Amino acid sequence: MIRACRVTGFDRAPQLEALALTAPGPQEVRVRIHASALNFADTLMCKGTYQDTPEPPFTLGLELAGEITALGAGVRDLSIGQRVAVYAGQGGLATAGNFPAERCIPIPDTLGYDTAAALQIAYGTSHMALDYKARLHPGERLVVTGAAGGVGLTAVEIGKRMGAEVIAIARGAEKLAIAKAAGADYLIDAGAADIREQIKTLGGADVVYDAVGEPLYEACFRATNPDGRILLIGFAGGDLPKMKPNHMLVKNITAIGFYWGGYLAFNPAPLKASLAQLFDWAAEGTIKPHISHRLPLERFEEGLELLRSRRATGKVVLEP
Template sequence: MKAVLCKQYGPPEALTLEDVPSLEPSEGEVIISVHSCAANFPDTLIIEGKYQFKRPFPFVPGGEVAGTIKSVGAGVEGFAPGDRVIGIPGWGGFAEEAPVAASKVVRLPDGVSMDAGAALVITYGTTHYALKDRAHLQPGETLLVLGAAGGTGLSAIELGKVMGARVIAAASTDEKLEICRNHGADETINYSSEDLRDRIRELTDGRGVDVVYDPVGGEYSEPALRGMAWNGRFLVIGFTTGDIPKLPLNLTLLKGCSLVGVFYGAFQDREPARFRELMDELTGWLADGRINPRITARYPLEDTARALIDLKERRATGKLIVYTERGRDGG
């Protein structure tokens, strides 16, 4: 089978596509014949050795896939060869076959494309867990989404609306904000041309926002924190700008608000039953059309490096998909 290998830490250009032996499942594991694998920002960190977890070389990056089960290992129940599934391997996805622990495999509903399945878990799963379990977002509350035109940001807009929130989307260009409005944002802020804190105050009549969803970090985290309402919740999702902000903690005291960390990978491991509950709800919403991952570009497996470069350089809006020969048609 063909697989994209990382043999040493470096930029995406250092990745190689090679023929490697076909896989056999270990106990408690399934092998997925990959159709689609989503590219995510953590993939760019993993291959450069900047992520909190590291793999021995050589390894295959790629954290979420959709495909059909090729084989199942000892002790696996509820799955059989041929099942359409979504898998969250963490590593190993940019290949024609991916090994995934059965505990991190969920069924892909009939009628849902492989591309949509591959685009679901890391963005929508993270956001669903963040808004529902970490922020306890309530109908009628106001949600501010930073970096709102990226894949993660768009998932926050969609899920915020499904959960009954008023959503304010913040992004760096008017073109990106138009995408946000098309995905359901009620209000928008161009933080390249508008003062973020002042605009928050204007849009909330001085009250502030109940929840901030921040996957970017950098210079806009502090004004967003200053724009929080009493009892607000600031969700720390990630730092795609590369800059981890140093926030003045006296603001949490003055506003009675909370800084809430969101580590979806650890949640999957520590609370597997709850993880499955949330995934069942999320895949149901996907099948019903209540959410619709925006896939803006598809790359063949041999162009994985180009997908990661586009992601790293923030040229992407929505989700990027890498496909194998099986997934050429996206279905």
Template structure:
């Protein structure tokens, strides 16, 4: 059996990806075969193609760690999900293809109300933000939540989830257009990240709670410093990533004096280390989706042959919400 896939045979930029006719992946015990209908585009895909990601699949490989589609085959030792079941799954890589073989345990059934495109845009963005705010940061109703990169994939979902959890949300982004998208998801206060008085503006807004209770930071660099300097007593920073390219060095004396926590979050590790956390998170998120309380913001769907353009758009930092590759 053969299939179409966007394949990298060497490290480099998005231009190394080529649409090829390749052998379909082999079935393995404990796995299912999914006919991929859509694949979410993530910053991790850009790192994987460049050889800068923590996981380096052997060449040739297709990137794509977040897929949605239909189970078309199950290994003999798998009872669920059965063929015919619509699922989303974290594939690790290989999602930019017509078929993927993944462990049965990483598959989550898709509600009838959820489209394939929404499903492919759902797991990483909403899963990261929910585990970050609910499990790691213990965000409470009435607290002040500061979200950087608030129009991006994870930032926008943090705004949405923060509002559901009862927080007052301060959103920062690099343009007025991006801030308008954060406002559409419920952000209470909108600040340009380039504002020279950013720290003072955050402190002023967060004064009723004594400062920022939780800061959600997928950006790093100056935004991390703005978070650290504006935290309330016993405030928490959730470190998601470093989209700015600058990894902050944390002055430990500030942590001590302000009694604050800096919490790292690599969401993908929960599938191996604490799958029960992911299971509970997904139950909550799916209930919210079915109730109409959350929806992925998908700014563009690309055909498989244009996956390289999707990665280029992602790397330009001009994308808002999620980009998705539609397959078939």
């Protein structure tokens, strides 16, 4: 028997339940879960509004890290007792689970379970978006919205590591201080009335990493330099960007939609290569996920509320 955070209907709050866990199927492994990182997508899945929400009932939790305790038939490249991180899509908010072997990434010995769990989606999103999609170059100016949030903070850190000049936009002095500690060169409060003017004064944006949507998108778009790129990462602000194709045409601006998990379905190679690079950087201490809250599994609802209310900075990790 395991304990799992289950969504049984989109009109009902998720509940912690006891479940019987079957043996892993072919090409699956059983993982005893040591850490599971929450994401804003988990809050959307509770309501059925996330793009990859399964039909209820299902267990919440997109990303996890733990120890393999059983192997399904045909699994050859992994072993019992091996430490792995898993982008599961679902099933992470539990004490154990069965997951596809192809989604398991071995964890370096020097990397903790909490770091491995927290690193995958947030750092993976920023690394692939900035490197693989936007082709961010050293010396370019990167603007990051929601810069103290789960993915925004990683964009600040990775953008700086890639040699960019980073402008961080976040709400309040505390969150801006966190972005500054991650490497931001310039700070702009999200509540300011002159965000566009502040960015333009600093030289304008070559790349915008937007995890918020409106109203920040409009200000950042108007401050984007000709030939700039705008990464559409998410809409934590609740409102979709108001696109202006005619202005994009005149300024030769490229808008890039990016969904990290989608690459597992149609092109997993760059995603896996990115994760391997990130695990190496983390093991070296080059990057270090900021975990603002560590909670036991029983307090999952508290963790979800931290994301809904935007009181979390960096990642929230549950430790079964």
